[in-house]
Amino acid sequence: MFYDLFGNIALGLSVAFSWNNLLWCLFGVTLGTLVGVLPGIGALSAISMLLPITYYIEPVAALIMMAGIYYGSSYGGSTTSILLNLPGSASSAVACLDGYPMAKQGRAGVALVTTALASLVGGSIGILIMMLLSPVIVDFALDLGPQEYFSLMVMGLLAASAISVGSPIKGIAMVVVGILLGLVGIDVSTGAQRFTFGIPELTEGFSIVVLALGLFGIAEIVVSLNDGQRGTINKGVTFRSMLPTKDDMRRAAKPMLRGTGVGAFIGALPGAGSTIASFIAYAIERKIAKDPERFGNGAIEGLAAPEAANNAGDQTAFIPTLTLGIPGSATMALMLNVLMIHGVAPGPMMVMNHADIFWGLVMSFWIGNVLLVILNLPMVGVWVRVLSIPYSVLFPSILMFVCIGAYTINYSAFDVMLVAAFGVLGYGMRLLNFPAAPLLLGFVLGPMMEEYFRRAMVLSRGDFTTFFDRPLSLSFLLISAALLLWAARGGYRKRIVA
Numbered sequence: 001m002f003y004d005l006f007g008n009i010a011l012g013l014s015v016a017f018s019w020n021n022l023l024w025c026l027f028g029v030t031l032g033t034l035v036g037v038l039p040g041i042g043a044l045s046a047i048s049m050l051l052p053i054t055y056y057i058e059p060v061a062a063l064i065m066m067a068g069i070y071y072g073s074s075y076g077g078s079t080t081s082i083l084l085n086l087p088g089s090a091s092s093a094v095a096c097l098d099g100y101p102m103a104k105q106g107r108a109g110v111a112l113v114t115t116a117l118a119s120l121v122g123g124s125i126g127i128l129i130m131m132l133l134s135p136v137i138v139d140f141a142l143d144l145g146p147q148e149y150f151s152l153m154v155m156g157l158l159a160a161s162a163i164s165v166g167s168p169i170k171g172i173a174m175v176v177v178g179i180l181l182g183l184v185g186i187d188v189s190t191g192a193q194r195f196t197f198g199i200p201e202l203t204e205g206f207s208i209v210v211l212a213l214g215l216f217g218i219a220e221i222v223v224s225l226n227d228g229q230r231g232t233i234n235k236g237v238t239f240r241s242m243l244p245t246k247d248d249m250r251r252a253a254k255p256m257l258r259g260t261g262v263g264a265f266i267g268a269l270p271g272a273g274s275t276i277a278s279f280i281a282y283a284i285e286r287k288i289a290k291d292p293e294r295f296g297n298g299a300i301e302g303l304a305a306p307e308a309a310n311n312a313g314d315q316t317a318f319i320p321t322l323t324l325g326i327p328g329s330a331t332m333a334l335m336l337n338v339l340m341i342h343g344v345a346p347g348p349m350m351v352m353n354h355a356d357i358f359w360g361l362v363m364s365f366w367i368g369n370v371l372l373v374i375l376n377l378p379m380v381g382v383w384v385r386v387l388s389i390p391y392s393v394l395f396p397s398i399l400m401f402v403c404i405g406a407y408t409i410n411y412s413a414f415d416v417m418l419v420a421a422f423g424v425l426g427y428g429m430r431l432l433n434f435p436a437a438p439l440l441l442g443f444v445l446g447p448m449m450e451e452y453f454r455r456a457m458v459l460s461r462g463d464f465t466t467f468f469d470r471p472l473s474l475s476f477l478l479i480s481a482a483l484l485l486w487a488a489r490g491g492y493r494k495r496i497v498a
Contacts, residue, residue, distance in 0.1 A: 005131070008359045015360030016367055021064050024057070028065040029368045032072020033375060036092070037079050047334050059342035060357045064364040066335060071123065071314040071365070074274070075372050078115045078307060083108060084398060085216060092310070093212055093440055094278045098295060098302035105298050109242030114252055114300055115307050116376050117244075122260045122308030123369040126315030129264045131362060146455035147467050151476035153449035157442060158483045168488070171438045174429075178442020179449075181206055189454055201414040210406055210415050211443060214422025215429070215436040217402050221395050222427045244300070252304035255285050259305035260312045267313025268320060274313030279441045281309035287486065315365060322358060323351060 015021060047066050054062035077092030082099035095115065102111040144152075157175050184195045185205030196202040244252070259281040266277040285305045286295045295302045321332040339345070344354055351358050406419045426436055460466035467473050 008355055009131070009363065011356060012359030012361075012363035015060060015356050016064070016363040020058075021061050021360065021364065022367065024061045024065040025068050025364050025368050026371060028068020029072040029075075029371050030375065032069040032074075033076035033372065035069065036073035036076020051334065051337070054338045054341060059339060059344055060360045062338045062342075063335065063357065063361050064368075066338060067318070067361060067364065068368045070335075071311060071368065072372055074310050074314055075116065075119055075376055078119075078310075079112065081216075082111045082115065082303075092278075093216060093275075094282050094306040094310075095303060096216055097282065098297070098299050101296065101298035102300070102303065107298070110244050110248060110300075111303060113242055113377065114244055114248065114304055116373055118252070118256050118259070118304045118307035119311040120369055120373050121256045122263055122310065122312035123315055123365070125260045126264050126267070126312035127362065127365045127369070129268075129312075130316055130319055130365075144472070145470065146452040146459065147470050147473040148476065150449055150452040150456055151467060151473040151480070153445045153452065155476045155480045155483070157445055157449070158480045170434050174434055174436070174439040175442035178439040178444075179446030181211065181439075182443045182446035183450070188451060201412060204410070206418065206443070207410070207415065208440070208443060210418050211422055212440060213402050213406055214419045215426035215439065217398070218419060218423025219426030219430055219436070221398060222423065223430055225395065248300050252300050255281075255301040255305035256308040258284060259308035262305075263309030263312030263314075264316045266309075267316035274310045274317065275444055276441070277309040277313040278306035281305040287483075311369075318361075322361075 016025070047069055050066070050069070054066070057065075074092065078095040078099065081092045081095035082103050085096045085100040099111045099115070102108065157179075180195075182205070184202055186192070186203055187194055193203060259278075262281040262284065263274060263277040266280065267274055282295075282302055282305060285301045286292050289295065289299075289301065317332060318335075321335055339350070339357075344350060344357065402419060403416050406415045407413065429436055429439075456466055467477060
C-alpha cells in the first residue's frame with residue numbers, strides 16, 4: 001500500500017510547502033494553541049465551529065487546518081493545567097498532577113519548556129511511526145477483537161488506580177465512581193435510559209469536559225481561595241531560569257521515550273485515544289520509579305512521559321482514521337466528514353487514489369509541530385507571568401472561561417450547573433484525599449469496557465473463558481493481575497512501615 005516511500009514523501013512535501021497550505025497550517029496550530037489554553041473550549045468545539053469553512057477550501061487544506069487545531073490544542077491544553085491546575089482538555093488533565101506542583105515551586109517555566117520538548121519528541125516519533133509502520137500497526141489493530149479490547153480496558157483501569165498518590169484503595173474507589181458516572185444516559189445496546197432519574201438533559205450522559213472542569217478547575221479555585229495563597233514565582237524571570245537543568249533532562253529523557261512508545265501504540269488503536277495513553281504513561285513511570293512518592297509533588301518524569309504520550313497518540317490516531325476509515329474519537333469523525341464532503345472515501349483506497357492528500361497531511365504534521373515549538377517557547381515567559389496576577393483578579397476570569405466552555409458543549413445552562421456540582425464533589429474529594437485522576441479515567445474507559453464485554457459475550461455465547469482462550473487477551477489480563485499484586489504489595493509495605 002505504501003509504495004515508493006521516498007517518492008511519496010517528496011509528493012507530500014510539495015503539497016505541504018505550498019503557501020496556501022502553510023498559511024492554513026499556521027492558522028490551525030495557532031488557533032489550536034489558543035483553544036487549548038482556554039479551559040473547556042477544546043479542539044472538538046473549535047473544529048465543529050469551523051466545519052462550514054471546509055466547504056470552500058481544498059480538502060487537503062481543510063484537513064491540514066483541522067489537524068493543526070487537533071494536535072495544537074494538546075500543546076495549549078497543558079499550559080493552564082500547569083499554571084492553574086485547570087485542564088484545557090481531558091488528555092491534558094494528567095499534566096495537573098506534577099505540572100501544577102512544579103509551578104507552585106516556582107518552576108513553571110521549566111515545566112512549560114519540558115512540556116514543549118516532550119510534545120515535540122512524542123509528536124515527531126509519532127509521525128515517523130505513521131510513515132513507516134502504518135501497515136504493521138493497522139494489521140495488528142485489525143486482529144484485536146472485543147476480548148482484547150476489554151482486557152486492555154481492565155489493564156487501563158487498574159493502572160489508573162496506581163496513579164493515585166495516596167491509598168490504592170481510594171484510587172480503585174474513584175475508578176468505580178467514574179465507571180458509574182460513565183453509565184449515565186442511554187444504553188447503547190437496548191436504548192433504555194439508565195440513572196437519568198427522569199432528567200431529560202442526562203439522556204446524553206455527562207460530558208467529560210464538564211466533569212474535568214468541575215473536578216479540577218472549580219475545586220482548585222475553591223481550594224486556592226480558602227488557602228489565600230498560590231504558588232509564587234520570581235517576577236524577574238529570565239530565559240536561563242526557564243531552561244531545564246541537566247538533572248531535569250536526565251530524569252525526563254527516558255520517560256519521554258517510554259511515553260512516546262505508549263502513546264504511539266495506544267493512539268493507533270481505534271477508540272483508545274491520547275487520554276488513555278497519557279494516563280497509562282503516567283502510571284508506568286510512577287510504578288517503575290525508585291522514589292514514587294515524588295510523583296504528585298512536582299516530579300518532572302510525571303510531566304514528560306504523559307505529554308510525550310499525549311502528542312504521539314494524537315499523531316498515530318490518524319492511522320486508523322485515514323487508512324481504515326475508522327474514527328477513534330468524535331474529532332476524528334469530523335476529519336472523515338471533511339473528506340466525504342469533498343467526495344473522498346477514507347480507507348486504503350484513499351492512500352492509493354489520493355496520495356497527495358494523505359502524504360500532504362502527513363508532511364504537514366512535521367511543519368505544524370515545528371511551528372508549535374516556535375510559537376510556544378517564546379511565550380513561556382508570558383504564561384509564567386500569569387502566576388503573578390493577583391488571584392482576586394484572575395479567578396473571576398477563570399470562572400468566566402469555565403462557564404463559557406461548559407455552555408458551548410451543548411449550549412445548555414444545565415451543563416454549567418453540572419460543572420458547579422462536580423466542583424463541589426471535587427472539593428470534597430480534596431478534603432478527604434481522594435484522587436480525581438482515576439475517576440476521570442474510569443469515566444472514559446468504563447462505558448467502552450462494558451460495550452466490548454457485551455460484544456465478547458455475544459460472540460462466545462456467554463462463555464467467560466473466551467477472555468483466557470485468546471493469547472493477547474490473556475497477556476493483558478496477566479499484566480492486570482501483576483499490577484494489582486504490585487499495588488497490594490506497596491500498600492502492605494506502607495502499613496508495615498507505619
